[in-house]
Amino acid sequence: MNSVREVLRLDRVGKRYPMGDTIVDALVDASFTLNEGEAVAILGPSGSGKSTLMHLLGFLDSPTSGEVIFEGRPVAALTERQRARIRAEKIGFVFQAFNLLPRLSVRANVALPLAYNSAPPADAEARVDRALELVGMTHRAHHKPGELSGGQRQRVAIARALVNEPRILLADEPTGNLDTKTAAAILDLFQELNRLGRTIIVVTHSPEIAARFKRQIHVLDGRVTEGSA
């Protein structure tokens, strides 16, 4: 039997925000399972609740109801420190705005997550080299982010997300600030990474981008529905 390993599961997850006098339901009863090796697009217009969903999947936020379960353990039971460790070691984040530290070189930016590893890997240098090579940025390793184009910066951000060899890559509108051609190259890179066995979750508002992923999850007004390619 071909066993599928569950990585992340949402069980009737809800998120409410107080906003002024009213209460906003950003997410209502969201339930789905993400398995190892999947490539998933979370699709929804802006304000639909997909960013909330992304924050919940990355433990940056806690649900007001329901449970997020990571590798079989409920996230609510973890301390903030344990969550930070999981983020450091098992989840790689890619942001729309790249979020590189402008002071640091490309190399130092990529190496940043290694500093937060509980035991810094012995092959830290080699890992940084591998990650830079994977995204094709080895030749710019000593530049500052300000000296790079948007596509190059996003490649560096992806290398940073990959340096700890995480099981999951969480990307929030990774092509939002890029032109069409560069965006296509980044999406090709994600597909390549997925083929290498990584679980990829991409949050996007663009149906065209979502269409490139095997599985799609639609978010609209805080409600989650399973779509298909």
Add this chain to the structure above:
Amino acid sequence: MKRLFSGVINGLAEIWGHKLRSLLTISCVMLGVASMVVTTGFMEGFFGTWEASLQEAGGLEKISGVPQSLSERQAPFAPVSKGFTLADARALTELVPTIAVLSPEIDAESSRLTRKGRRFVGRAQGVTNGIFEINRYEVAEGRMFSDLDMNDHADVIIIGSEVTKNCFQPGENPLGQFLDYNGRPFLIIGVLKHYERLYGTYNTLNWKNDVAFIPITTMASKVQRSDQLSWINMKSEDLSRLRETVDAAANVLAQQHRGLIDFKVKTNEESLASYASTKASFVVGGSAIAGVSLLVSGIGIMNLMLASINERVREIGIRKAIGATPFNIFSQFVAEAVTLSLLGGAAGVGVAVAMIQGLGAVLPPGSAPMLAPSAFWVGFAFSVTAGVLAGIYPAVQAAKLDPIEALRYE
């Protein structure tokens, strides 16, 4: 360790990134540390010298009988008392058994000792061997006075190192040679140890080298031509019987002086008490200066750290998203604050060294501050403390930031 190191590197990068702002903050710490180190230097120098002088002037067991002017009521009877005389010394020895050592002294300031056209002008004293024990003098070469010297009113002399320096060629041995004092030759039978405690280039114990001793009997009969004493020093047999000895001595002296209180019996307790109280008030004053400096440095650092965190909210969000724990963020900012204040501290110690040397060149030797090794530790501890204390609040603020809010921050 690795994280601490990266915190320091980060701190240096931040300082470099905001040169003017960092320079101002570092200056705050620098001035704080410099004022601390110089103040400590002043105190160390001042009290070190004072304490050594107290020790060298005889310890706590020392009791002095010194002349004092009569009260108005007794003033008309002044001729009745002869003041301190050798008879007083004999009476004290006989009647107060708790006096272990007694030293009657005739003091002749501005005495001239001459030899082959060279001369020494300074203090000559008529003494007994008691002075060596009570005032802590040591005969380095030769001998002390013998009973024969005392009984015969012998023309013998024991000299301090300043006398040797003034009246002899370097390398010449003064023992067995003669010095002219008051028109007669005195045989040098002993040379005192050279006393030295440098305060910069100034020898604060030089007063102990600036003396010459002759037998008190010789001084009384041949030089002063009366047995009037300048004062009597005594040493109590036991510190616990000090009070008792003082009272007994005062009684004997009152008897000898026919009831006229033209003397005072005092102990080193008084000078020790004034030393202690002065030191206490300086410590309080010094601590106040240190406190204010610490506060000013701390405010400077905290201001810079808060501004820096405000500018780096997004960075904090990013670091948290990629796995930094709140403690990681906290220690990063504390490390940055400490780096900043250590730089200021190092600069402050440098400035203090320059200031102390500058003041040393300008101020008279006795009052210039001293470069105390402890001052470096004080400066170091001071800057680390200021850095940690001022870093904690901003670092806690940074560690508490909500990563989602922080990532949204523009």
